[in-house]
Amino acid sequence: MKVGFFVPCYIDQFYPQVAVATLQLLEKLGCEVCYPLNQTCCGQPMANSGCEKDSIKTAGLFVENFKEFDYIVGPAPSCVGFVREHYDILEQTPDVVHVRTHIFDIAEFLIDILKIKKLDARFPHKVGLHTSCHGQRGMRMAQSSEINGPAFSKQKQLLEMVDGLELIDLDRTDECCGFGGTFSVFEEAVSAKMGRDRVADHERHGAEVITGGDTSCLMHLEGTIRRQNKNIKVIHLVEILNGTTLS
Amino acid sequence: MKNDAQYTNHSGKAAAFVQDEARTDWHDGALWFVRYKRDIQIKKVPEWETMRELASQIKANVLANLDKYLIQFEENALKNGVQVHWAKDAREHNEIVLNILKNKGVKKLVKSKSMLTEECHLNPFLIENGIEVVDTDLGERIVQLRDEAPSHIVLPAIHLKKEDVGATFHKYLGSEEGAKDPKYLTEVARGHLREKFLAADAALTGVNFAVAETGGITVCTNEGNADLGAHLAPVHIASMGMEKLIPRQSDLGLFLRLLARNATGQPITSFSSHFFKPNVGQELHFVIVDNGRSEQLGRADFRKSLYCIRCGACMNTCPVYRRSGGHSYGYTVPGPIGSILSPGVDLKKYSSLPFASTLCGSCSDVCPVKIDIHHQLYKWRQIIAQENELPLSKKISMKVTGFLFSHPSLYRFAGKTARTMLPLMPRFLVYNKLNAWGIHREVPVAPKQSFREWYIEQQKKGANKE
Amino acid sequence: MTSKEYILQRVKQNKPEQTLLPDVPDFERLDVDWVEHFKETLVFVGGQAIELESDVEVNLRIQELFPDMKVIASDIPSVEVANFDLNGTTDPHLLKDIDLIVIRGEFGVAENAAVWVPASSLSHRVLPFITQHAVIVLDKSQLVWNMHQAYKRLDIDKANGFGVFISGPSKTADIEQSLVIGAHGSRSLVVFLVNK
Numbered sequence: 001m002k003v004g005f006f007v008p009c010y011i012d013q014f015y016p017q018v019a020v021a022t023l024q025l026l027e028k029l030g031c032e033v034c035y036p037l038n039q040t041c042c043g044q045p046m047a048n049s050g051c052e053k054d055s056i057k058t059a060g061l062f063v064e065n066f067k068e069f070d071y072i073v074g075p076a077p078s079c080v081g082f083v084r085e086h087y088d089i090l091e092q093t094p095d096v097v098h099v100r101t102h103i104f105d106i107a108e109f110l111i112d113i114l115k116i117k118k119l120d121a122r123f124p125h126k127v128g129l130h131t132s133c134h135g136q137r138g139m140r141m142a143q144s145s146e147i148n149g150p151a152f153s154k155q156k157q158l159l160e161m162v163d164g165l166e167l168i169d170l171d172r173t174d175e176c177c178g179f180g181g182t183f184s185v186f187e188e189a190v191s192a193k194m195g196r197d198r199v200a201d202h203e204r205h206g207a208e209v210i211t212g213g214d215t216s217c218l219m220h221l222e223g224t225i226r227r228q229n230k231n232i233k234v235i236h237l238v239e240i241l242n243g244t245t246l247s
Numbered sequence: 248m249k250n251d252a253q254y255t256n257h258s259g260k261a262a263a264f265v266q267d268e269a270r271t272d273w274h275d276g277a278l279w280f281v282r283y284k285r286d287i288q289i290k291k292v293p294e295w296e297t298m299r300e301l302a303s304q305i306k307a308n309v310l311a312n313l314d315k316y317l318i319q320f321e322e323n324a325l326k327n328g329v330q331v332h333w334a335k336d337a338r339e340h341n342e343i344v345l346n347i348l349k350n351k352g353v354k355k356l357v358k359s360k361s362m363l364t365e366e367c368h369l370n371p372f373l374i375e376n377g378i379e380v381v382d383t384d385l386g387e388r389i390v391q392l393r394d395e396a397p398s399h400i401v402l403p404a405i406h407l408k409k410e411d412v413g414a415t416f417h418k419y420l421g422s423e424e425g426a427k428d429p430k431y432l433t434e435v436a437r438g439h440l441r442e443k444f445l446a447a448d449a450a451l452t453g454v455n456f457a458v459a460e461t462g463g464i465t466v467c468t469n470e471g472n473a474d475l476g477a478h479l480a481p482v483h484i485a486s487m488g489m490e491k492l493i494p495r496q497s498d499l500g501l502f503l504r505l506l507a508r509n510a511t512g513q514p515i516t517s518f519s520s521h522f523f524k525p526n527v528g529q530e531l532h533f534v535i536v537d538n539g540r541s542e543q544l545g546r547a548d549f550r551k552s553l554y555c556i557r558c559g560a561c562m563n564t565c566p567v568y569r570r571s572g573g574h575s576y577g578y579t580v581p582g583p584i585g586s587i588l589s590p591g592v593d594l595k596k597y598s599s600l601p602f603a604s605t606l607c608g609s610c611s612d613v614c615p616v617k618i619d620i621h622h623q624l625y626k627w628r629q630i631i632a633q634e635n636e637l638p639l640s641k642k643i644s645m646k647v648t649g650f651l652f653s654h655p656s657l658y659r660f661a662g663k664t665a666r667t668m669l670p671l672m673p674r675f676l677v678y679n680k681l682n683a684w685g686i687h688r689e690v691p692v693a694p695k696q697s698f699r700e701w702y703i704e705q706q707k708k709g710a711n712k713e
Numbered sequence: 714m715t716s717k718e719y720i721l722q723r724v725k726q727n728k729p730e731q732t733l734l735p736d737v738p739d740f741e742r743l744d745v746d747w748v749e750h751f752k753e754t755l756v757f758v759g760g761q762a763i764e765l766e767s768d769v770e771v772n773l774r775i776q777e778l779f780p781d782m783k784v785i786a787s788d789i790p791s792v793e794v795a796n797f798d799l800n801g802t803t804d805p806h807l808l809k810d811i812d813l814i815v816i817r818g819e820f821g822v823a824e825n826a827a828v829w830v831p832a833s834s835l836s837h838r839v840l841p842f843i844t845q846h847a848v849i850v851l852d853k854s855q856l857v858w859n860m861h862q863a864y865k866r867l868d869i870d871k872a873n874g875f876g877v878f879i880s881g882p883s884k885t886a887d888i889e890q891s892l893v894i895g896a897h898g899s900r901s902l903v904v905f906l907v908n909k
Contacts, residue, residue: 007698009652013662014691016698023702035702041652046645048606048625050632054649061653137608137621145286146564146612148295172279176566180605184643185683187603189262190570192606192687193271223688277890294740301735305717308734314724321717327874333717385896386887402739402887409889429891440897445806461869471883471898478839489720494734496869501737503878504824514754514825515860515880518842518898524874526838537720546726629840 001035008076009041010099015215021242022075044082047086048181052089067095072103075238077135077213078103111154120242124164128207131174132214145174168205179220195224209233252481255577259602265570275569282563284512303617306554316459316492323462327328327524332534337367340536353448358471360384361453362689363488366579381443383472390417398573401510401559450476454487460495463523467516484532490553510558548626552587554616583610587623598636601627669693718781739861747823747856755786755826759901787815788836796817799836814844818851824859827880831872853906
């Protein structure tokens with residue numbers, strides 16, 4: 001199977017290590033991965049601000065770049081979720097439909113498509129998992145605390161395969177971190193407060209590291225932690241699965 | 248009085264609210280606790296998710312047959328000796344209520360909780376026309392005395408501390424200065440409101456559910472205030488939004504099981520009163536109100552907001568509402584549901600509300616009738632942008648972003664520039680008033696290479712090896 | 714055009730496509746002891762449940778539990794301790810000084826400790842709300858599991874125009890979320906579960 005590697009814009013520019021780890025992990029697991037050099041963004045920032053129309057060209061470019069692949073995989077539930085749900089703004093050509101139905105977040109891809117049962121990774125630390133909203137309530141990668149239903153979490157499942165990793169409990173297991181795209185800037189006060197509260201929850205429970213699947217959330221939490229001069233590391237889930245260490 | 252601004256600036260009001268971080272933590276904790284109690288209750292009901300699905304389907308059927316159910320409801324109510332009135336809008340509702348009161352020579356009215364009458368601004372209208380209006384729900388009485396709007400549809404005074412209530416009661420009800428014990432304060436209110444119930448010439452209640460099959464209404468309270476008003480006064484007026492209809496008596500079973508669990512974490516309210524016929528010697532009036540609901544009914548993307556049974560759970564679960572308070576929404580009904588109802592009422596005035604959200608989706612998961620609240624928030628954003636109601640800065644930045652992202656080389660150029668400049672800029676240039684992100688957060692550390700640059704380098708290395 | 718006509722016309726124009734009205738199942742639970750569940754839940758909502766072996770015990774228990782109640786009213790003829798003439802009073806305002814009422818509940822709901830009290834069981838609709846304290850006498854065998862069954866059981870035509878599900882005493886948490894039992898309605902509620 002040919003996997004098209006989707007690297008969200010802010011990961012490409014500011015967190016390339018997340019993309020490196022994703023690529024390496026996919027290759028380790030035997031995937032033939034191709035990275036289209038002309039990709040830019042999925043279009044979510046414009047659409048979430050009400051400017052769906054301004055995201056159409058970008059979305060079209062995305063489909064052009066990825067239409068040839070069996071699967072499209074990226075380390076970002078919110079971007080992947082956006083393509084799945086909101087690419088109805090494009091005319092539903094076979095290419096568009098194919099992209100929408102074959103795009104996966106890395107955690108989903110590992111659990112549902114590659115069906116991995118073990119990983120060669122060791123991370124002997126106390127880790128707090130930030131369950132980002134798009135992945136959870138958008139793509140149903142994990143059960144929401146609001147719902148009366150069986151517990152499940154694809155990301156947790158993967159972290160449990162990592163040797164020595166201790167997942168901490170949280171007071172509020174799935175409260176939003178407060179990033180919310182342009183919300184982080186246009187409703188800065190509440191956004192920052194939500195970020196501080198999330199960090200405090202992890203801190204109260206002894207987290208050495210905060211991890212998660214969405215770099216946008218992690219960027220917001222890390223920015224908060226660094227401003228507060230706290231000693232908590234923020235690392236994308238895929239880096240841990242790929243065998244990164246704290247040093 | 249309360250919501251007269253041309254444009255409700257949620258972000259500004261929220262920023263002011265969050266300034267007092269300790270108070271924000273207290274407000275956030277109080278509402279989270281209600282959410283927490285809800286979770287405990289619903290987890291005891293194995294069929295909970297099935298119930299939500301059924302309730303949602305019933306409400307869909309209600310909207311699809313609303314005219315038939317309205318006619319059926321009126322017919323049955325009339326057979327029961329109830330007088331039924333229809334109001335196109337808020338003004339007509341208020342006039343109908345006033346007429347009923349004037350016809351009976353009413354001077355003193357007691358009211359139980361009705362968000363509809365808040366929406367219609369009934370109180371100031373009646374007061375202008377010489378009627379004494381007393382809100383008898385404890386939370387509503389507190390905010391009435393303070394001349395404030397309720398900040399939550401179920402817990403009107405959630406934004407107030409007991410000291411605030413003590414001060415208000417001391418000022419207006421003559422209780423002890425500095426008192427803050429909730430039991431003492433509730434006892435003061437009990438005595439004060441009991442006098443009002445006994446002296447009232449008429450009572451007005453809201454309607455939690457109106458049943459088409461029987462022509463009856465159900466009113467749910469914990470305090471017993473709706474009943475103390477309705478059964479003592481010779482006139483009982485019940486005002487309802489027309490979407491409060493449910494088809495069958497048996498459907499009450501489903502909705503009453505959902506309502507209190509979701510709203511306050513109780514299996515049911517203390518009193519679920521079913522009114523069918525007026526008492527002997529009493530007049531019973533139902534006022535059915537449209538006031539924009541038939542308009543919302545016609546909006547395919549937003550009509551599901553009419554399923555709402557006013558449980559308030561979306562407010563309790565919303566991380567933004569908890570940290571900004573109901574008053575920062577500036578609309579009768581605040582929070583997530585308010586943010587999808589209000590743009591339908593006045594798009595310009597409430598255009599900031601659909602953006603007062605991270606689209607986390609918690610509201611939709613908690614909604615007992617499965618309103619797709621966060622999807623509707625997203626859709627209202629598109630309409631607001633189309634109607635040109637976005638702030639200029641956002642409009643411009645989105646056009647620029649859209650342009651950049653559809654031109655790969657431009658995007659790469661912008662990215663490289665940012666990554667090169669950031670480490671070179673002195674701190675004061677990066678962190679200032681123009682950079683909202685930087686008020687409370689550090690910006691990310693700029694890496695030397697983008698992923699693409701690293702990838703290309705790796706490809707070259709690989710090619711060189713061969 | 715009247716407002717009614719206007720509204721109905723707008724609704725007809727704007728209403729969505731037809732959808733099915735679903736049947737709602739009973740969700741009855743037989744794996745739970747209904748009486749025990751009723752009693753536990755009643756305590757949870759601030760009330761008290763007492764099991765009585767027979768009707769004969771009612772008067773004795775009232776005297777034991779409420780030795781200081783001055784004005785006691787009851788629509789149940791066999792309640793001897795009652796000293797207020799409910800039937801002889803027409804104006805409901807005159808009920809304001811009643812300390813304790815003893816009324817009959819028609820049936821109870823185990824899932825939420827609610828008791829159905831129709832107006833046909835009451836001389837005055839306001840009685841359960843205006844009293845300071847309340848006792849409801851309920852036949853222990855007259856329990857249903859939940860509200861779905863309750864509505865099957867309930868007979869509106871026999872209710873005399875009004876009925877109320879009462880679950881526990883009145884309460885409020887409107888002051889800083891502190892629960893206070895006894896808001897505007899009854900300050901306490903005891904349910905006598907009588908073995909008939």
